[in-house]
Amino acid sequence: MADTNREIVFNNVSKFYGEVLGVNRVSLTIPPGITSLVGPNGSGKTTLMNLMTGLIRPTEGTLSVCGLGPDQPEEFFAMVGYCSQFDSFPRGITGFDLVYNGLMLHGYEYEKAYRLAMEAIDRAGLVQAAHRKVAGYSKGMRQRIRLASAIAHHPTILVLDEPLNGLDPMARAETIALFQSIAQEGLHVIVSSHILHEVDQISDQVILLSSGYVVAEGPIHDVRTDVTDHPMQIMVRCSDPALLASKIFAMNHAVEAKLHTDGKGLLVRTRDVNNFYLLLNQIVESGALELEAVAPADDDVNSVYQYLIGSEGNSI
Amino acid sequence: MSTLQPDWRKRFSQLRAVVTIEMRRYFFTRQALAIYLLALAPVVIIGLHAITSPLGRHCNIAEDTEILAGIIQLFYVHLGIFFGCLILFTWLFRGEIVQRSLHYYLLAPLRREIIVLGKFIAGAVTTSIIFCVAVSLSFIFMYGHFGPKGQQFVFDGPGLHHLGAYLVITVLACFGYGAIFLALSLIFRNPVIPGAFFFGWETISSVLPATLQKFSITFYLKNLAPVELSGKGLLSVFTVVAQPVSEFIAIPGFFLFIGLALYFACWRMRTIEISYAKD
Ligand SMILES: Nc1ncnc2c1ncn2[C@@H]1O[C@H](COP(=O)(O)OP(=O)(O)OP(=O)(O)O)[C@@H](O)[C@H]1O
Ligand SMILES: [Mg+2]
Numbered sequence: 001m002a003d004t005n006r007e008i009v010f011n012n013v014s015k016f017y018g019e020v021l022g023v024n025r026v027s028l029t030i031p032p033g034i035t036s037l038v039g040p041n042g043s044g045k046t047t048l049m050n051l052m053t054g055l056i057r058p059t060e061g062t063l064s065v066c067g068l069g070p071d072q073p074e075e076f077f078a079m080v081g082y083c084s085q086f087d088s089f090p091r092g093i094t095g096f097d098l099v100y101n102g103l104m105l106h107g108y109e110y111e112k113a114y115r116l117a118m119e120a121i122d123r124a125g126l127v128q129a130a131h132r133k134v135a136g137y138s139k140g141m142r143q144r145i146r147l148a149s150a151i152a153h154h155p156t157i158l159v160l161d162e163p164l165n166g167l168d169p170m171a172r173a174e175t176i177a178l179f180q181s182i183a184q185e186g187l188h189v190i191v192s193s194h195i196l197h198e199v200d201q202i203s204d205q206v207i208l209l210s211s212g213y214v215v216a217e218g219p220i221h222d223v224r225t226d227v228t229d230h231p232m233q234i235m236v237r238c239s240d241p242a243l244l245a246s247k248i249f250a251m252n253h254a255v256e257a258k259l260h261t262d263g264k265g266l267l268v269r270t271r272d273v274n275n276f277y278l279l280l281n282q283i284v285e286s287g288a289l290e291l292e293a294v295a296p297a298d299d300d301v302n303s304v305y306q307y308l309i310g311s312e313g314n315s316i
Numbered sequence: 317m318s319t320l321q322p323d324w325r326k327r328f329s330q331l332r333a334v335v336t337i338e339m340r341r342y343f344f345t346r347q348a349l350a351i352y353l354l355a356l357a358p359v360v361i362i363g364l365h366a367i368t369s370p371l372g373r374h375c376n377i378a379e380d381t382e383i384l385a386g387i388i389q390l391f392y393v394h395l396g397i398f399f400g401c402l403i404l405f406t407w408l409f410r411g412e413i414v415q416r417s418l419h420y421y422l423l424a425p426l427r428r429e430i431i432v433l434g435k436f437i438a439g440a441v442t443t444s445i446i447f448c449v450a451v452s453l454s455f456i457f458m459y460g461h462f463g464p465k466g467q468q469f470v471f472d473g474p475g476l477h478h479l480g481a482y483l484v485i486t487v488l489a490c491f492g493y494g495a496i497f498l499a500l501s502l503i504f505r506n507p508v509i510p511g512a513f514f515f516g517w518e519t520i521s522s523v524l525p526a527t528l529q530k531f532s533i534t535f536y537l538k539n540l541a542p543v544e545l546s547g548k549g550l551l552s553v554f555t556v557v558a559q560p561v562s563e564f565i566a567i568p569g570f571f572l573f574i575g576l577a578l579y580f581a582c583w584r585m586r587t588i589e590i591s592y593a594k595d
Contacts, residue, residue, distance in 0.1 A: 017591070055419055055590040074326075077425035084423075086592065088416035090341070098420075104333035105424035107326035149420075 005067040007031055008052065008157070008188065013061035015047050021212045022047035026061075028207065028217060030190065034183045036199040037192040039209030045192040046085050048209070049161050052190070053082045065157060066188075078106065081155030083146050083163055089134045095145045096121065096130040102149050120152035121145075123178065125171070139166040147175065157188040164191075164198060176202055234268045234276070237292040241266040247283050248276075264292075330426045334434025335441075338408075342442045347407050351400040351443065355450035358387050358396070362454050366461035377462060377469050381478070384458045385543035388451060388482050393537055397447055397489040398515065404443055405497035406507035408435045416592045428585045436498055436578060443490040451486050455479050474542070481542035488540070488570060492533040495577035502584040536570040 008030040015022035023044040037045045050056045051063060054070020063069070068076045089098060099120055103113035121130050124144040129137065134145060143166045151158065158179075164172050179189045180202060193199045200206060200220050208216040238244055244266055245257045256269040270276045284291050342348055362384075369375050412418035421431050459466035459475060469475045500510045521532035529535045539562075 050590065053423060055422055057587075057589055073427055074323075074425050077423055080423075082423050084419055086416050086419060090412075090417040090420065091415055092341075101333070101337050102420065102424060104337070105330055105421070105426055107329040107333070107426075 008063075008065045008190075010048075010051075010063045011061050013051060013058045013063050015051060015056060016059045022056075023051070023209075023212045026214050028214060030188070030205070030207075032183075032186055032188050033204035034179055034189045034191065034202055036196070036203040036206045037190065037209060038194065038196045038199065038206060040194055042211075043194075043209040044212045045194075045209055046161055047212075049082070049084070049159050049190065049192060053080060053159055055082075055084075078153065079156045080159065081150035081153065081157070082159045083150035083161060085161040087139075087142055087146075089142075092133060092135070094131050094133055095126055095137065095141075095148075098134060098145060099149045099152050103152055106153055116152050116154075120148040123151065124148035125174070140168060140171060143167060144171065151178075151182075155187075157190075158182055159190045161192050162194070164193065234270070234294060235260070235265055236268060236280070236294050237265045239290040239292070240288075243289055244283065247288065248279060251279055251282075327427070327430060331430050331434050331437075334421075334426075334431060335438045338435055338438035339442060342404065342438065345407075347403050347411075348442075348446075350403050351446055354396045354400050355446050356453075358391055359450055359453045359457065362387070362457040366457045370461060371463045371465075377459075377465060380458055380462075381469075381543060382545065384454065385478075385541065385545055387454060388485070389538070389541055389545060392447065392451060393485065393489050393534060394518070396450075397443065397486065398493055398518070400443055400447065401439075401490060401493035401497050402507065402511050405436075405439050405494045406501040406511070408439055408498060408501065410501055410505075410507070413592060419590050422588075422590065428588075429582045432498070432578065432582050432585050436494060436581075439498070440491045440494045443494065444487045447486045447490060448483050451482050452479070455482065478542045481540055485537050485540050488567075489533065489537055491574055492536070492570060495574040495581070496533070499577040499581040499584070502581050502588070530569065531573075533570075533573070536566045536573070539566040 008028070010026045010028040013026045014024050026048065037048060039045055047056070051058055052065060054073070054076070065076070065080065068079075070076050093101075096117060100113055100117040103116050104110075106113075108116070118127075118130075121127055124147055126141060126144055126148065129141060134142060137145065143163065147160070147163060150160065160179075163175060167175060179191065183189045183204070191199055191203070196206065196208075203220055205218060206216070206220045207214055236244065241259055241264065245259065248257055248268070258267050259265075260267055268276065280291075280294070283289070365375075409418065412421070422428070455478075459470050462469070466475075470479075496514065497507065497511070500514070501507055504510050518532050518534050521529050521535060522538075
């Protein structure tokens with residue numbers, strides 16, 4: 001029982017924006033540590049985070065964050081820091097004032113608010129620019145000042161929506177180090193990204209989202225084996241699908257293929273997509289046929305996995 | 317201080333923080349510029365009158381007293397403060413949504429009621445300051461240009477009492493209209509239509525049955541007016557008090573009115589969600 005006070009629990013939560021689906025029937029239990037929410041654009045990452053922090057309310061279902069809800073804002077937001085995806089600020093505000101005003105809203109004394117604000121700004125590496133207007137900041141600096149504002153009150157639950165977006169490699173490394181130091185204190189860090197590769201090294205657990213559904217969750221290792229166990233379908237359109245099929249069978253037996261009914265495409269099923277792409281490249285380079293298009297053939301979980309996890313070690 | 321519960325002390329500092337943050341913004345916005353224009357237009361006119369009629373050469377105190385009363389009750393209460401508050405208060409939350417900055421408040425550890433109350437106080441104090449300065453300037457120009465006669469009217473006659481009543485009316489009008497517009501802005505996206513409706517209501521309410529009149533801001537303010545306007549023709553609609561009530565009813569009745577509007581605003585605020593959708 002004591003544990004539910006350290007977990008973030010989604011209980012069959014759905015959110016619809018009018019007719020549009022935000023997330024659907026999400027049930028999750030997130031233990032402390034670094035958790036990544038990963039999914040392509042529009043998959044519901046921001047929706048989940050806004051739900052978690054009470055900026056929006058579930059259409060159905062319930063959720064609780066360490067035993068509290070956003071209906072008790074005084075306790076709740078004293079422990080939650082949320083760096084949202086909204087890249088917007090009150091008009092004409094300086095970086096320092098953004099952080100400082102946020103702390104004043106906690107009801108702190110001036111000295112304490114000032115000290116915490118400077119500390120957070122220092123951590124975000126913005127001391128030089130602190131008294132300049134945010135409107136004149138670069139994208140990365142705006143990202144960092146929002147991060148500073150989210151961590152300034154020393155939250156025990158840090159929710160960060162695509163926090164690495166727009167940061168240079170140095171700042172990325174520093175920000176990641178910051179997450180790790182926070183997570184080591186036994187706190188929650190929830191990070192979203194549309195590139196799994198970017199966050200899987202640091203995550204204790206991963207939640208994969210697609211079109212508003214949670215398609216996989218758990219420690220990164222489990223999620224990855226989940227993925228490699230599923231064969232993946234790819235549609236290849238080319239000048240001579242039959243020739244392509246025969247060449248593929250000759251070179252690799254792990255691939256299934258069947259001609260598309262219109263005679264201009266080949267539907268390929270494979271567990272090892274990376275290898276298949278290499279093969280395809282070789283065939284095309286040999287000049288035997290002309291390629292028109294290559295695309296994941298289905299919109300199901302597999303193609304999302306591939307999109308997310310295939311990027312690892314490869315390009316994108 | 318120590319008698320306050322720690323919780324309440326914190327809430328009080330949070331409220332103070334909201335008011336401070338908000339007030340620093342208001343005086344220099346485009347909205348404030350419009351309010352300055354509304355507030356200062358009569359001051360300019362009275363100033364011109366004072367220049368063209370030094371020492372009351374072409375006018376007399378009784379007449380000018382009535383003109384000033386008319387300017388305050390007809391222009392300021394009905395138009396200037398009304399539209400000033402419409403401009404400022406409907407923008408308090410709307411502006412944060414348009415500029416996509418409301419979430420900074422919603423993510424802070426304070427009750428949403430405090431956000432509403434803080435913004436309301438900041439807005440009401442701002443408009444009160446602007447309009448009280450304008451009303452005082454109008455008053456000074458109006459009686460100043462009579463020289464010693466004017467001085468006598470102000471300090472030995474009923475002048476100071478008038479000024480006090482005008483300032484009370486001004487402040488109450490800012491708080492009253494402010495509360496209503498704040499509440500309206502949380503229901504309607506576009507405040508123009510409900511604003512026009514409310515304007516029509518305030519205008520015609522004087523000819524409605526006495527019970528209905530009590531649901532308008534001007535009803536209470538009219539009861540506090542120090543100078544009765546000899547309403548002629550159509551203007552009497554704005555000035556005649558059908559069924560006068562005493563100040564002891566007018567002021568509490570007024571605060572009840574404000575309280576209800578704010579209560580409603582808080583209730584809306586508790587369920588508000590961030591969407592920042594394109595309008
Ligand atoms: N305010 C809104 N009104 C209507 N639909 C919305 C709103 N916010 C989100 N949606 C829809 O909900 C779905 C999920 O959006 P969400 O912003 O959560 O995705 P995301 O994973 O954060 O995407 P991104 O990587 O682009 O940030 C999308 O289909 C989106 O169009
Ligand atoms: Mg998002």
